[in-house]
Amino acid sequence: MNNQTIEPRIYGDDCDECTGPEPIDVMHFQRAIRAITGKWKIEIVCSLVTGPRRFGELRRLLPGITQHMLTEQLRDLAANGIVIPTAFAELPLRVEYELSQAGIDLMPTFEALRQWSLKYDGQLVAR
Numbered sequence: 001m002n003n004q005t006i007e008p009r010i011y012g013d014d015c016d017e018c019t020g021p022e023p024i025d026v027m028h029f030q031r032a033i034r035a036i037t038g039k040w041k042i043e044i045v046c047s048l049v050t051g052p053r054r055f056g057e058l059r060r061l062l063p064g065i066t067q068h069m070l071t072e073q074l075r076d077l078a079a080n081g082i083v084i085p086t087a088f089a090e091l092p093l094r095v096e097y098e099l100s101q102a103g104i105d106l107m108p109t110f111e112a113l114r115q116w117s118l119k120y121d122g123q124l125v126a127r
Helices: 023-036 041-047 055-061 067-079 101-105 107-119
Strands: 083-088 094-099
Touching: 023 041, 041 055, 041 067, 041 107, 055 067, 055 094, 067 083, 094 101, 101 107
Parallel strands: none
Antiparallel strands: 083 094
């Protein structure tokens, strides 16, 4: 583990005209963060990396999640275009969930966040 000290950023000559993001950019970032954050969403997405899974499989992979919470989070992920539910015309009804292209495209972002968390592990506060 790296225990790095927190040091202030030093702005060089390359940032004389830095103004920060536009409000619309902040809004887009907030929308993206809301789409993937929430209780269990990251765990669900990571469970689907290897391919489609049925509801029951996801429940078994995520000990502690309730049926209601899994249903709610899957609906939200589907509404945000991250997960695709596919219902099969069978009795009993079978539904499989898989990552959409948007979900797959999140993987480099998740990896970058993982690397960032490893780099600053000693500074991050678990809550």
